[in-house]
Amino acid sequence: MPQESIYYAAGRLSIKQREIMDASRLERLLSTSSFEEAKRTLSEIGWASAEEADYEQLALDRVAQASALVRDLSTDAKVTDCFLFKYDIANLKMLLKARCLGITAEHLSSSGTVPVEKLRHAVADHRYKELPEPICKAMEGLEQELITEENPLLIDVRLDRAMFEMIFEQLKGRRCAAAVAYFQARADMLNAITLLRVRRMGRDEAFFEGVRLPGGAIAEDKWADAFADPERLPELLRPYGERVMDAALAAVRNFAHLPGLEKAMDNALLAIFTKDRFDVMRLETVVGYLLAVEREAGAVRLVMAGKQNGFDMEAIRERLRDLYG
Secondary structure (H helix, E strand, O other): OOOOOHHHHHHHHHHHHHHOOOHHHHHHHHOOOOHHHHHHHHHHOOOOOOOOOOHHHHHHHHHHHHHHHHHHHOOOHHHHHHHOHHHHHHHHHHHHHHHHHOOOOOOOOOOOOOOHHHHHHHHHHOOOOOOOHHHHHHHHHHHHHHOOOOOHHHHHHHHHHHHHHHHHHHHOOOOOHHHHHHHHHHHHHHHHHHHHHHHHHOOOHHHHHHHOOOOOOOOHHHHHHHHHOHHHHHHHOHHHOHHHHHHHHHHHHOHHHHHHHHHHHHHHHHHHHHOOOOOOOOOHHHHHHHHHHHHHHHHHHHHHHHHHOOOOHHHHHOOOOOOOO
């Protein structure tokens, strides 16, 4: 049961937020000359001990701890759980794909709303009644479809659509406008990326409509127009800022620029919550903490992987997303 005081939650998180890496500490980490120096620097700024080498697992653990804290402190679990469903869905995707391949799924996340072992048993037993209804329905449908075709794309599409349906249903009547704006924007942005990828694959509009996510703010007929003429896509994304529009235009004209569009979109999504980070009377501060830790963990993983593989500083920097705050 959620606790009732947003002031208590904000007070606890204001202390925890001091531990999150800021831009200056990230720049210090980025400026190191080698992987070994980066390890020492990461230890010095308090992120991990110099002896710990598995930064992928450390990042997962850090996000899992933040997720657990957010669930403890949330004054409205229906809202904050929407930001954790993606971990449940990612786990289900990995478990189902691993079962199809006859292997064991590894590195499952404990950051979701459903215990990992419960998901593991559900997929192994083909029984989903104890999962949320939209997910249960999607998994049962997938089981029928996978009998004739073990298609990884089908798994992704069915579960992503179910997740967004569940999110928007759960957000009805909740008092967190930023959460609704965030998921509407996320649906639109993912659909824009999907449109470009589907066209790159040489598939038709009907295929795109089959994989397009529900719940966005952009009208269905506008997506049809943009599929026929991708030059219209930047204008569709105007509500999300000039950087997103410019990145979309670059990606439309040269598919190699798609990572730049993904980065611009990620930054625009985070900005929905950064503007409210000092308002201790709103649930946005709790969600913001989770997003901050996720962004920090992603940055550390990217920098450490880059250092380990010998990438130069600027190559790593251009892939980094904005930090929270």
